[in-house]
Amino acid sequence: MVRRKYVAFFTLILLSTLLASSVLGPALIRAPPQTKSLERFLLPREEPGNYTNETGPPIEVPGPTQFMLLVTGAAHTHYLRLNVYTDYVDGRWVTRNATAVPGNVIAPPEINVPHHAERDEITVISFFPLHGNLYTSLYTTRVNAPGIEAVPEYNLFRTNLNISTYSFSAVSYTFDWPYLLNLTAENQTLYLSAPEDVELKNFALSITSGESLDYLKALKIVRYLANNYRYFENPSPPNDTDRLKWFLFESKAGNSYDFASALVILARLNGLPARLVEGVYIDAVPETQVVTEKNLHFWAEIYFEKAGWLIFDPFHPDPNPFIPFELEVSPTNMTLSPRGYGEITAKFMRVASGTNATVTVMNPTGKTIATFEKPGIYNVRVGPFEEPGYYPIMVNASTNAGVPQSIVHFIPVIVPGNFTVVPEVPAASLAKGDIWWLDLDITGDAENPKVITSSELVYSWTTVWGKAGVSIGLQAPHDSRLGWHVEKIVVVDKGYRFPVYLPIFVIERTDIRVIAPNTVTAGDSFKIGGAVSGTITGEFPEWGIIYAFLSDGQREILIGYTNISREIFTLRAKIPEYMSPGTKGISIYYIPPIGHPYFPSRTETFVTVRGLAKFSVPELVLARPGNITIAGTLIGGDKRPIANVSIEYYLDGNLIGTVNSSERGEFSIILPVPSVESHTLTLRYPGSSDYSPATAEVDVAAVELKIPETTEAELGRPVKISGRLVGVQNATLEAYIYPGKTYTIQVVNGSFTLTLESFPTVGDRSIEFRHGAYTLGRSTVVVVSPVEIKLLTSRAEGKEEAQIRFQVVDSTNEPIKGVSLDVVIDGLVKRVMTNSSGVATVEVPVLEDEVNATVKVLFEGSTYYLPTQKTFHVVIARKRKIPWLYIGIALLIGAVIIRYRLVRKKPPEAKREKILKIIFNNGIPLFREGETMEISIECEDEPELYVDGELVGKGREFRLKLPLGKHILEVRCGELVEKATARIVKSYNEAVVDYYEKCFLPWAKELGLDVDEMTPREISTMLTDMMYPWEPLDLLTEIFERAKYSHREVSREEFIRFYRALLTLVGGGCVV
Incomplete structure (x- = not known):
């Protein structure tokens, strides 16, 4: 009896459990707290980490920083960079995030302009630990230090460790002047953003008004700032004032930050991509030098097509033109007592390789005081001078190999006497044929000064009206020697003598005579002959370079250069193919070497340029026998159509007829070819006064394609179609299958085999065999399936x-x-x-x-x-009968028991799990720059959204526009915190290439494919043969090829399709 009760009891428990699970289950079953959402499986996110690098904090006013470095080996390097700033926002500079790549190497840029390169191995020792960005040059190729990361976008290196010493390899580039003038600025949107301020825009354009060359626009801005603004170390703009505009329009005084900041913005407003750089300016010498906070400096970098980033700085000479060396001397003058000594400092810097340059220090009488044959910083003692006088010390740096060049500085040494005489300039430049009056200012006890000299360059002198002094009349005779003269001029008064040694550089103007053809054709080379001579003496300079520039109406284009060889020159020039027809001016420039006693000169000649005519037609036409239409276009090298002209056409050398081009330069010819045969069609345009003659040949073959009308294929299996092409032995055809699948067919010895990937459904598939625009035949694949x-x-x-x-x-x-x-x-x-x-x-x-x-x-x-x-x-x-009566009674009893249990003891209410979720309404969290990112947040309380650690706002719906790079989105809701990563790219093309190369290719490589030696189509074909689905492979490959090789932008919809195809193949484990 008891056993039956237990049986009945357990039966009721079982029935009640089944009833509870079926009725109450949906309300009671909850996902565990750590269960991932579907979005996390389909769109895996990167965990927060240091995958990006912000090169520096936002800067508004540069603050003082104490440091001390020992720098060795910077023989050709002046600028060491620490931070790069890209965006000017609300009066301060910030840096967009850029990817930091583990590694210590950045490949040097591809400079596609003739240039000079110098390499330095530089060592830095710091007295304080260094962390973060390191001081390196613009084009640093390798850094030797632990924990190094590279930031290629900004040419920076950084470390997460504390280090006290490191070394790096640097390369610097310089260019001959004409190539700098030929540069054009590249359109880089990231580096063109500027304040939308009409006053600022008009001001920027006014500085470069009338200038068409981009490099000279940059130089104009640099020189305008250098000439119209002054340096002030600690400017204090008023509160709530834009510092940039205050500097440009009100104070006109600032430090290197203000000058460089203005230079970047003014360049951008002129269409020149520029960025602000922070670092130190040092001496370009190989020896060890001490670098402190006194060396801190800001400058600008501007990007030019084919040349890369170039440095511009209003405080220092232009570092971009090639010069064999730099020479800097100090002090600018000195005063000594009789028989006293002084010291001058000479910095011999950036000495180019192979120049064999030296520095010579001489006194006014020509006696050598010191000679230096290596770059460095030298201190030289001068003196003593026995009597009062004006004694300029000559510091001459010169090359001893190749073309002789020199840079000369004079440091006046003044030994005061009863009266003192000082020339108004330390050194005079005197052109032959000119007269120049030079004032000698006299201080002290002088009443009636007179001049005594035997110099052939002084032809007269007179006292200066209204002040103490005399004026010297200088004139160089025709037969006087060109170059430097140090002429002794003695001023006497009351029995006292005051000798003045005056440096005079005698120089001659030059003329250029040119012989050039009257007519040239775009794309052709031609010779320009001529000679350079002095305008007074008629003598020929021994050294110099001739440059030829062609004007296209908007800018001058370098078309050739050559060196002078004694008396004459022959320059080989080439007109660019894209030059339009018309009369063009050719400017010929003579540029003497640095330090040579000749002026540069320019002359101009005119030539008639005939445009280059070209046919745009296929080289080979394969078509079925019958009337074959040959279509083409006649265009100029300037891409303009050559309209309404007559074109002759020949078949196998025989004139068949003529055809006229349309307004768009188009034409078509119909050839009757009744059978399988081959011919050569020759097109001839006789040319005109505006365009050159043009000829083109087209091989035309009437062929017969022998293929089966229908081919039966089994569903899910590849299809092979074999055929023959009668009429040619070797050719490349295309097989097109609707709706957009194309295969390339190689015909070898007249035969081919086409392998089609398996079809996903049964039915008829029409295949069209084509060669170019010509259809050679059609076939049908009937896809059937076993059942x-x-x-x-x-x-x-x-x-x-x-x-x-x-x-x-x-x-x-x-x-x-x-x-x-x-x-x-x-x-x-x-x-x-x-x-x-x-x-x-x-x-x-x-x-x-x-x-x-x-x-x-x-x-x-x-x-x-x-x-x-x-x-x-x-x-x-x-079918057995179901005892519904007994089942109903049992369920009723079970329900009563459950009710009784629930009334007696109410179960504790389950604690509801709080939910926090970030939802990207636009789908995948990857967006193109400028696109709006829509975010929804699921949370019971009021959530807060942080982007990269900064609070954006509170709420459940957000619309964001973020800068380039990866960003960490963090939502805080009560005690809950949720993070997600969003990536902003320049274009979806960039994202497609990234995912393909970093996700798809490694996956394909793991499958055994040698992806490094295969094209994308070959990879797709191999994977299809391995029975991977062809639809995602085809879609992925097509969008990748479009992203990498086409100029068309990939849309967001296309990227999402690409990403889904990628997930289908490789799964969700790859994150870029």
Whole structure:
């Protein structure tokens, strides 16, 4: 009895449990707290980490920083960079995030302009630990230190460790002047943003007004700032004032930050991509030098096409033109007592390799005081001077190899006497044929000064009216020696003498005579001959370079250069192919070497330029016999159509006729070729006064394509089609399959085999074989499938009738709908049809006794499905009655017990798990620069959104526009914190290439493919042959090729399709 009670009790418990689970289950079942959402599986996010680098904090006013470095080996390097700033926002400079790459190497840029390169190995020792960005040059190629990361976008290196010493390899580039003038600024949107201020814009354009050359625009801005503004170390702009405009329009005084900041903005407003750079300016010498906060400096870098980033600085000479060396001397003058000594400092810097340069220090009488043969910083003692006088010390740096060049500085040494005489300039430049009056200022006890001299360059002198002094009349005779003269002029008064040694550089103007052809054709080379001579003496300079520039109406283009060889020169020039026809001016410049006693000169000649005419036609035309249309275009090298002109055409050398070009330069010729044969079509344009003659040949072949009309293929299997091309032995054809699949076919010895990837569905596929715009033939692939019949009901039960269900599938296990089946059961035949799920149902009578019936199912086949039959054994039986009464009583009792339990003891209410979720409404969290990112946040409390650690706002809906780079989005809601990563790219093209190269290619490589030696199409083909799905492979490859090789921008929709195809193939484990 007791046992029965237990049995009844456990039965009721079981029934109640089943009832509770079926009725209350949906309300009680909850996902565990750590369960990932579907979005996390499909769109894996990067964990927060230091994958980006902000090169420096936002700067508004540069603050003092104490440091001390020992720098060694900077023989050609003046500028060491620490930070790069890209955006001017609300009166301060900030840096956009850029990817930091683990590694200590950045490849040098590809400089596609003739240039000079110098390399330095520089060592830095710091007295304080260094962390973060390191001081390196613009083009540093390698840094030797632990924990190094490279930031290629900004040419910076950084470390997360504390280090006290490191070394780096640096390369610097300089250019000959004409190549700098030929540079054009590249359109880089990132470095063109500037305040939208009309006053600032008009001011920027006024500085460069009338200048068409981009490099000279930059130099104009630099020189304007240097000439019209003054240096002030600690400017203090008023509160709530834009510092940039205050500097430019009000104070006109500032430090290097203000000058460089203004230079960057003014350059950007002129269309020159520029960025602000912070670092130190040092001496370009190989010896060890001390660098402190006194060396801190700001400057600008401007980007030019083919030359890269170039430095511009209003405080120092232009570092971009090539010079064999730099010479800097100090002090500018000195005063000594009789028989006293002084010291001068000479900095011999940036000495170019192979120049064999030296520095010589001489007194006014020509006696050598010191000589230096290596770059460095030298201190030289001068003196003593026995009597009062004006004694300029000459410091001459010169080359001793190749073309002689020199830079000369004079440091006046004044020994005061009873009276003192000082020239108004330390050194005079005197052109032959000119007269120049030079004032000698006299201080002290002088009443009636007189001049005594035997110099041939002084032809007269006179006292200066209104002040103490005399004026010297200088004139160089025709036969006087060119170059430096130090002339002794003695001023006497009251028995006292005061000798003045005056440096005079005698120089001569030059003339250029030019012989050039009257007419030249764009794209052709030609010679320009001529000679350079002095305008007074007629003598020929021994050294110098001749440059030729062609004006296209907007800018001057370098077309050739040559060195002078004694008396004459011959310059080989080339007119660019894109030059339009018309009369053009050619400017010829003579540039003497540095230090030579000749003036540069310029002359101009004019030539008539004939435009280059070109045919745009196919080299080979394959078509079916009949009338073959040859279409083409006649255009100039300037891409303009050559309209309404007559074109002759010849077939196999025989003139057939003429055709006229249209307004767009287009023409077409119809050739009757009735049979399989080959011909050569020759096109000739005789030319005109504006355009050159042009000729083109087209090989035309009428061919016959022999291919099967239809090819049967099995669903899910590759298809091979073999054929022959009669009429040519070797050619490249294309096979096009609607709706957009194209295969390339190589015809070898007249035969080919085309392998098509498997088709996903049955049906007819039309294939069109093409060569260029010509269709050679069509074929049809009939895709059929074997059929499999599956039994879904192995036991059929019913009162009077029972149902037996079958499913019909194709060879890819996809259901087949709408096909008829004949079902035979013990002689009874019934015909049924499959539904949309491929399922057919047949009803059979039920006997009293259970039977094991033999069921035969036949499919007769259809257009695309092959016939088949199958035999099954099915148990057919009567359906047992269900004791519903007893089940109802048991459920009632169970419900009463559950109710009783719930009333007695109410279960504790389950604590609801709080939810915090970030949802990207636009889908994948990757966006193009400038696009709006829409974010929704699911949270019970009021959430706060932080981007890269900065609070954006509170709320559940946000619309953001973020700068380039990766950004960490963090949402805080009560105690919950959720993070996500969003990436902003310049274009979806960049993202497609990144994902392809960093996700898809490594995955393909793991499958055994040698991806480094294969094209994208070959990779896709190999994977398709390995039975990977062709649709995502084809889509992924097509969008990648468009992103990398086309000029068209990939849209967001295309990128999402690409990303989904990538996930289909490689899964969700790859994050770029």
